[in-house]
Amino acid sequence: MTRTSPGPAGVWFITPGHSPDRFPIAHGCGADVVLVDLEDSVPAEAKAQARRNASGFFSAPAQTRSLRGVRISSPTTRDGILDLVTVGECPTRPDVVLVSKVESARDIEVVAGALDTPSYSPYLYALVETPRAVQELPSIVRAGRIAGVGFGTADYAAATGSSKGWEAMLHARSALVTSAAAAGIPAVDSPFYDLGDVDGLRREAERVRDLGFAGKCCVHPDQLPAVTGVFTPAAEEVAAAHAIVAAAEQAGGRIVRVNGQMVGPPMVRAARALLARAQARTVQGVTA
Template structure:
């Protein structure tokens, strides 16, 4: 993969409602996905596969990467989704693969969609206990670009609630495995559409855990998520100061403001600056 995997704020829109496509594409989210899986009723899936191709037609939005969530690739619907995607004249930049439980699921999608001219970013949707058990192998799949956590299906599979405490272990394990593999982790949507304070609280908590972004299913949540996951000017300035001080210190521990700065803080500052630079590059080149 020659370009960084997209992170930040994701919005997901149903594939059988093309009237929503323009607003999703123009939402300003870092990633907009058209969904062929859970949000599409079974009877509407054949039409959705045809309709969704319009989501990727030119002109492409300036600041938003476009992708698709397919059905589970080992099911009939997943196979039909992959066959349809392979024939799209304009290809998605991202493919989100649900119910991933082994590297094989990613290999199947790569085998179906990769061509000499195009290889989409493949994100694994982690939403079952078995997936959590197999995370060390999943995150090291040859073609994986990132992971996304699915709280709703995980809560159903384990019999727990979607509240913060029951989800904390799974979220922490996901972030740790993704960090070990050097790939981004994106958090699940927040499902109470009107509780913006709850959304902000959860978004700030998952960012503090190490998630690189969070998804949503309604434009009403975009403003809050964008504010949480976009580095502020003050954060960027502080990161630049840390990196500059470290470079001038020749590897020694150094004080910046009220903090003693060592290698882990310097690496975190460099990562923040790299993400900010990648976002700027995407905006300029899109």
């Protein structure tokens, strides 16, 4: 299958598919990606209704420049198969498909085979939530149609019997960002589930950003400002990056000193990447 370009990163927002009264909040929240969920946040008895609601989520009038997406159940399950049929039959289809509980590259290939047409090929993200998925990351991130990966702390903690704390999740997160970087695709972190702990949310968002994650998912509108602030480069960072790039260009690629620090090609690449993220956030309508 043809390799997909890297998909969107930044701030993601997910809302349950069986609660259409919440859809306008998602559409107006300004996140980079807004997802309707057909998986874990939807009770079993409400999944059929969530699938019926999905078409309205994708076709609602645009309020922001957010990409629209869906989280589907594993394609190895009955619910996942029904989710794929629903997405494939929607008059307006999602930009992003987040595939739950991916454990092999084949899972992504199955979804691509079910959804791709000559005129439609969504960004496919593999949601890594199990120990087996972490073990299989080197092959998962090389799937021909994969555009990015996500991490699910709740299911991973349940599978390993661990807590969802930082230390318990550090190995899996590190493996995820390492494999994603090697494949040239973004990694988006799990939601933070303590809705009342804004400081904890901000600390975790800063930690995953520093670890190499390109974005983080939110499950409540009140979480968006903190996560957006963390993943939006500060004005000082943007100014420093401009200085590094300008100095490097003037030096013709040679190692130079900028504000007392030696700057070589890796620092220049990082500065260019930061400027690209800042530009993307500006286009999205968010300023540093």
